[in-house]
Amino acid sequence: MARLTLRFVALAYLGVLLVVPVGVVFYRTFEHGLGSVYDSITTPAAKGAFWLTVEVAAIAVPLNAVFGVLAAIALVRGRFPGKRLFDALLDLPFAVSPVVVGLALLLVWGVDGWFGGLGLQVIFSLPGIVLATIFVSLPFVAREVAPVLREIGDEQEQAAATLGANGWQTFRRVTLPAIRWGLVYGVVLATARAIGEFGAVSVVSGKISGETETLTLLVEKRFQNFDLAGAYAASALLAVIALATLIAMTVLNKRREDTT
Amino acid sequence: MSVAVALRPSRRAPSGALALGLSTLWLSLIVLIPLAAVVARSVDGGMGDFWASATTKQALDALQFTLIVSLVVAAINAAFGTLVAWVLVRDRFRGRGFVNALIDLPFALPTIVAGLTLLALYGPRSPIGVDVAFTKVAVAMALLFVTLPFVIRSVQPVLIELDREMEEAAASLGAGPLTTFRRIILPNLVPAILSGAALAFSRAVGEFGSIILLSGNIPFDTQVSSVYAFKQIESDNIDGAAAVSVVLLVVALAVLLGIRGLERWRA
Numbered sequence A: 001m002a003r004l005t006l007r008f009v010a011l012a013y014l015g016v017l018l019v020v021p022v023g024v025v026f027y028r029t030f031e032h033g034l035g036s037v038y039d040s041i042t043t044p045a046a047k048g049a050f051w052l053t054v055e056v057a058a059i060a061v062p063l064n065a066v067f068g069v070l071a072a073i074a075l076v077r078g079r080f081p082g083k084r085l086f087d088a089l090l091d092l093p094f095a096v097s098p099v100v101v102g103l104a105l106l107l108v109w110g111v112d113g114w115f116g117g118l119g120l121q122v123i124f125s126l127p128g129i130v131l132a133t134i135f136v137s138l139p140f141v142a143r144e145v146a147p148v149l150r151e152i153g154d155e156q157e158q159a160a161a162t163l164g165a166n167g168w169q170t171f172r173r174v175t176l177p178a179i180r181w182g183l184v185y186g187v188v189l190a191t192a193r194a195i196g197e198f199g200a201v202s203v204v205s206g207k208i209s210g211e212t213e214t215l216t217l218l219v220e221k222r223f224q225n226f227d228l229a230g231a232y233a234a235s236a237l238l239a240v241i242a243l244a245t246l247i248a249m250t251v252l253n254k255r256r257e258d259t260t
Numbered sequence B: 001m002s003v004a005v006a007l008r009p010s011r012r013a014p015s016g017a018l019a020l021g022l023s024t025l026w027l028s029l030i031v032l033i034p035l036a037a038v039v040a041r042s043v044d045g046g047m048g049d050f051w052a053s054a055t056t057k058q059a060l061d062a063l064q065f066t067l068i069v070s071l072v073v074a075a076i077n078a079a080f081g082t083l084v085a086w087v088l089v090r091d092r093f094r095g096r097g098f099v100n101a102l103i104d105l106p107f108a109l110p111t112i113v114a115g116l117t118l119l120a121l122y123g124p125r126s127p128i129g130v131d132v133a134f135t136k137v138a139v140a141m142a143l144l145f146v147t148l149p150f151v152i153r154s155v156q157p158v159l160i161e162l163d164r165e166m167e168e169a170a171a172s173l174g175a176g177p178l179t180t181f182r183r184i185i186l187p188n189l190v191p192a193i194l195s196g197a198a199l200a201f202s203r204a205v206g207e208f209g210s211i212i213l214l215s216g217n218i219p220f221d222t223q224v225s226s227v228y229a230f231k232q233i234e235s236d237n238i239d240g241a242a243a244v245s246v247v248l249l250v251v252a253l254a255v256l257l258g259i260r261g262l263e264r265w266r267a
Helices: A002-030 A034-040 A044-077 A083-090 A098-109 A126-136 A139-152 A155-162 A167-196 A199-205 A215-224 A228-259 B009-042 B046-054 B057-090 B096-102 B111-122 B136-161 B164-172 B177-206 B225-234 B238-266
Strands: none
Touching (some): A002 A034, A002 A228, A002 B096, A002 B111, A002 B136, A044 A083, A044 A126, A044 A139, A044 A167, A044 A215, A044 A228, A083 A139, A083 B009, A083 B238, A098 A126, A098 B225, A098 B238, A126 A199, A126 B009, A139 A167, A155 A167, A167 B111, A199 A215, A199 B225, A215 A228, A228 B096, A228 B111, B009 B238, B057 B096, B057 B177, B111 B136, B177 B225, B177 B238
């Protein structure tokens, strides 16, 4: 009986907080039929926002994947003074408010910023959005790969090196296959975060429709312009991406458990 | 990139240094230098100016509300998160795998969508007639939503690893389920609950996207620090935004270091 009560309370909490609200958004999205949803996510502004979002993620995530693997190798295999500090600083993007991220980029890349004298158009254009996205999605890959590296140890890598493999060969043939599921998992998390970032991007984008407006910014703009149906439709698109992420995470988790 | 050569003892230092050098460079360029710029800007006009900007009435009120609501949210999710983790690990029911996958939804869902989602159910057009939009409750709900997974995901692995024999021993010695939980299970979970709650707290303090639509941003009522800073940027008061940002940064750093300390205590 107590067990059932606990189960009920736990599921009710999840229902009230997660399931029902998300269900309502999908209901509101489709209450006027599929046609109007299709129309509002295929307007030029929506299409532009979608492809910009994809482009930004396609630049930010691979860069962070390379960095993440390097950082994980440095953290796990390296021995250097200040390792603990490096480890702690790596988590900063998880803890810093998105607004602070946006402000930070303004102060560095804005016209009066530290690097403003270089004359690069960063703020209110694509590079600014990309930099903000890289910032917020930076630690995911490193945080997923590092524990895997720690677990596999370095015996196989040493064996490969003893047998004459050079560094790159050892990495590609021994290390990379061993960390691949951790790497993919980190990439999935980073991609979801990259697509969903709002606050930091909101500060640096300038929100020019069709040019620097990402999907999340489109949701906000439509909401502020009282285009609720349009905001719901764009939200539903993002929610579908989120659900796909969840499925990918679940499948990958199973895969990881099977291989270890 | 001779990364793995690090393993050959003779060459360990130089190539480990390559991975370290590149990743430090990347971290500095993307994260550390921009954050340093915020700190530098906040004290540009001296400590007096910084203090004045950080402690205006509105900024202080927003900060106070932010910290209190984040604490409350972290506490609620510590309790419910522990409960959900327990149900997911110890209970057996159909759809358990599905519920387990669902927990990560707040991590996967964009924050602005989370805000809109809650507004659809608990806003002016609520199908169940509950309208909390633009109140403190709405802010708390948004924060509960986005911080839900932290405690669950931190407690779950500890519960799975927990030795059942101790509980059985306690039960055989006559302890009821409540006593067993309080005296045997809970003490083992406390570090995990605390570090999950601390993560939830630090996320809540900086949260922006899910709140912006829900809070109505009413000064001295529902305005949180991150939204306050955002409004200062919009109205070109960069000094004010930088000062509040530094305060948020300090809170984030303190929590981060606190969690590190906790983890060392756990290990």
